[in-house]
Amino acid sequence: MQSIERAAAILRMLAGGTGRLGLGEIAASLDLAKGTTHGILRTLRHVGFVEQDRVSGRYQLGAAVLHLGDSHLDVNELRSRSINWADPLAARSGEAVRIGTVRQGRALVVHHVFRPDDTFQTLDTGTLLPLHATALGKVLLAYRAAEPPAELEAFTRRTVVSRRELATALDRVRTAGWGTEIEELTLGEAAIAAPIRGYGGLVVGAIGISGPVERLCDTRYRPHPRLVGHVRDAARAVSADLGAARH
């Protein structure tokens, strides 16, 4: 905990100062040993929060700090890294697969694999979906990858429009480790999604399947455990590829 406080102090110093600071100046100002300070700076450099000038060896704030609010994983990178796991998910589940991440307060479809039945389907990569009315969106909300929209628009009479109900639903996603949406966006359609984690376990996206309610759910509107298993396996495989630790 102490090292986190020290790291925060270093960042504040670099943010408040004018220009770059040397290791000696930082250590002296914070009354820390040079070795300790150097260790913290090295870790901060590793995560991109601090940069070191090649010539002078002095430190400054890194680009990653300035873009803390942005998604740190390139969406095309996310598609490229998940494509080998999205295909088997579509093959095993027999349903369409989508991968989503947060963009402009909505779920951006980063990748789409057709339902493998060779019927006519249109690629909807690049489409923005409502967060509160999709399984992908709920997973992204549950893990704080995004804030819920100010107004919860109703798409069907099953759409969750109350903030309290949404909070309960998101709690359930966190407990279960996966999310679902049943006729909340389109009548007759259901979806299952699970989180994709990047470095440090941070949720950077969600992967899921969608299709007719009668194929995804049993007669009591509960998603088939077999399908949930496939979705979670795919999410774990992509996460492992992205370098997430075990979750």
Next chain:
Amino acid sequence: MTERFVVAIDQGTTSTRCIVFDRHGQLVSLAQQEHKQHFPRPGWVEHDAGEIWRNVERLAPLALQRAGITTGQVSAVGIANQRETTVLWDRRTGVPVGRAVVWQDTRTDGLVNTLAHAPGAAEVQERSGLPLATYFSGPRLNWILDHTPGLRDRAERGEVLFGTMETWLIWNLTGGLHVTDVTNASRTMLLDVRTLRWSPQACEFFGVPMAMLPEVRPSVAVFGRARSAFPGVRIGAALGDQQAALFGQTCFTPGEAKCTYGTGSFLLLHTGPELIRSTHGLLTTVAYQLAGEPAQYALEGSIAITGSLVQWFRDQLELISSAPEIETLARTVADNGGCYIVPAFSGLYAPHWRSEARGVIVGLTSYITKGHLARAVLEATAWQTREVVDAMNANSGLTLTTLKVDGGMTADNLLMQSVADVLDVPVVRPLASETVSLGAAYAAGLAVGYWSDLEDLRRNWHRAAQWMPAMEPAVRDREYGNWRRAVERTFDWITPA
């Protein structure tokens, strides 16, 4: 009953993979190992064949272990390999003679120029269906025999054997069977592509003793049983990697085509049992041959630099930090801003075959940003595909109505949309990205009756994505005109010394 599987060995340019497939053509497990690239001089590329075989021996049990299966559950093994790479080894000891000379190697540049003017050159090209180029094994074999003292004599006596990678692997797997398949043999310039036998004229032209050549077999046939790596398992197929991808895409009907987008890109059009001579800068090649049936042919358009242009943009220009970011950067602008990149890094392959061409960036103005350059990088792949498709259509009399794609670059949405736009046909990606391995597995499984027939395989093919053309015809025409003018500017750059 225990479930059975088929294993593919995909011996590629940068790595070797063993992949286990199930009856639905779904990937069950994968084990992969890169091998060292040797660059002893500029333009030279070599592999250690011994290292590659050791990798296969190591990967085989690993792939089975990851699938949780035993050798006894493997119905057949199929091989797909990097083509044209040339291996020589001692028949008695099995030890390679020097390093394997890789398809990208251009050391035969001067030799190919000399041979082009030698008597019989036209006939050799006619018989093999290939233009004289550094790309193929024949000139390479000639070079090795000329530059290794005493080697030609040993080869005459049958002490030294030649093979492409599948021949080397089968030799080691079976403990001494010296065979090749028709698709790999058709890339040497030594095969008469019509009779599917070694051509004595071509062998004489390239100074290759016929005693060192492997026996030519159909691609889909039981070659023998493995003694190492997969002991007791039948080897059911061997195909060049691009032909394997055509098989994996189930292009079994004349007129069906696929394009594999990797480091380079290779468009193959199945033309059926009749051989079509290329008149438009394409290669006539064997697509596959099922045991006891006539060979099926293909026209091939080979593009040397596509994915490697993105790698160059990343590693040499350092404008992006990962290959997929090229799309992000390209999307920061609406169009190419009038800028075109023609990546003739080692000359141009199909349909131009200009070894003296070198790359250009044209249309530079102070308006151009790195975003425009990124666009131009992606468009270069799209337009090179268009040139090859135009040649295919003109050559075959068939009109391509849809393009099946595979390979790593199909993850780039903007590129796939560009390909659909410039070709003006839908572009379709199947639900199996590993088509090279899948093709080898399909062929091997077919040979041993794991799958019953080609229709059985076709049922496993499903569409995973489709990009529809959406470019204004006037824009397409104007851009294609600009691209062609840019290509002309690459010609005649390298002047004879």
